[in-house]
Amino acid sequence: VVVITGANSGIGKETARELAKRGAVVVLACRNKSAAQEAVKDIRTTTGDGDLIIFDLDLANLSSVKECANKIIEKFQHIDVLINNAGVAYPSDSDVVTSDGYEIHFGVNHLGHFLFTNILLERIKETQGSRIIIVSSSLHKHGVIDFETLSSPEKSKELLKNRKHRNPFYSDSKLCNILHGQELKRRLAGTGTGVYVLFPGFVYTGLFRYSLPKYNWIQKLCFLPIAYLFLRSPKQGAQTSVYCAVSKELNGIPFGILKDCKMAEVLSPLASDESLATQLWNFSASLVEKFS
Numbered sequence: 072v073v074v075i076t077g078a079n080s081g082i083g084k085e086t087a088r089e090l091a092k093r094g095a096v097v098v099l100a101c102r103n104k105s106a107a108q109e110a111v112k113d114i115r116t117t118t119g120d121g122d123l124i125i126f127d128l129d130l131a132n133l134s135s136v137k138e139c140a141n142k143i144i145e146k147f148q149h150i151d152v153l154i155n156n157a158g159v160a161y162p163s164d165s166d167v168v169t170s171d172g173y174e175i176h177f178g179v180n181h182l183g184h185f186l187f188t189n190i191l192l193e194r195i196k197e198t199q200g201s202r203i204i205i206v207s208s209s210l211h212k213h214g215v216i217d218f219e220t221l222s223s224p225e226k227s228k229e230l231l232k233n234r235k236h237r238n239p240f241y242s243d244s245k246l247c248n249i250l251h252g253q254e255l256k257r258r259l260a261g262t263g264t265g266v267y268v269l270f271p272g273f274v275y276t277g278l279f280r281y282s283l284p285k286y287n288w289i290q291k292l293c294f295l296p297i298a299y300l301f302l303r304s305p306k307q308g309a310q311t312s313v314y315c316a317v318s319k320e321l322n323g324i325p326f327g328i329l330k331d332c333k334m335a336e337v338l339s340p341l342a343s344d345e346s347l348a349t350q351l352w353n354f355s356a357s358l359v360e361k362f363s
Contacts, residue, residue, distance in 0.1 A: 072098065074153045075100065100139055101127070134170075136362070150191060173358075210238075218354055260325065264325075272330070
């Protein structure tokens with residue numbers, strides 16, 4: 072059984088396709104049910120009658136996260152692989168927040184997945200040879216962790232004035248992903264569950280759906296040819312996720328950060344800070360305590 076968040080499009084959909092080809096029971100945990108249904112239809116055109124099951128999951132709503140995770144636990148006695156794939160990328164000047172009032176990138180890309188993983192964790196640990204896979208990004212190198220601003224959209228906007236990178240909140244959330252993986256590694260040591268964080272490369276996916284409309288026509292004219300030439304396809308972007316899910320080369324390796332199906336280095340000293348990883352875990356746990 073493989074659980075994939077955001078499996079209705081992009082990297083998640085292609086990951087689901089590849090794993091369904093290999094005979095896995097694939098759970099598509101998605102916010103957009105109609106898009107998930109279309110994804111299942113499309114995947115089945117190449118895999119036949121694969122075992123593809125849709126669960127409603129809105130990572131921007133912690134109640135939805137709890138409900139979805141509990142339903143998965145009720146249905147499956149084992150979970151072999153969890154792939155935290157879903158993500159959002161909004162323009163920096165966006166005022167979008169989650170249903171629970173958190174800055175959207177922190178809330179969806181990290182906090183929702185943190186709660187989802189925690190609820191599923193015992194079932195995953197009970198499954199021999201299980202794996203947790205977290206899709207991060209090389210943009211984590213621009214990220215910082217400021218606990219005062221993480222839970223406050225208003226304070227996040229104050230921080231934005233001093234940040235030069237185009238989308239700092241996305242980068243912060245991707246740094247959170249790596250730190251989440253680092254702390255999972257520590258907590259799962261000796262259990263037999265592997266934890267793998269990956270960088271899929273720059274992939275043209277639905278992640279751009281909120282950002283592109285903000286560009287003017289000149290910027291789009293410049294961006295689209297570059298995207299065509301240099302960005303990876305979702306199928307290419309999914310290869311490291313698939314590798315982490317099925318590769319026998321990772322047997323016995325409890326933790327890894329990967330890119331292009333090979334071990335990679337983190338690009339920020341913060342991403343290797345074990346103390347910071349523990350602080351982020353404790354901070355996140357306090358925010359989701361009533362949903363746990």
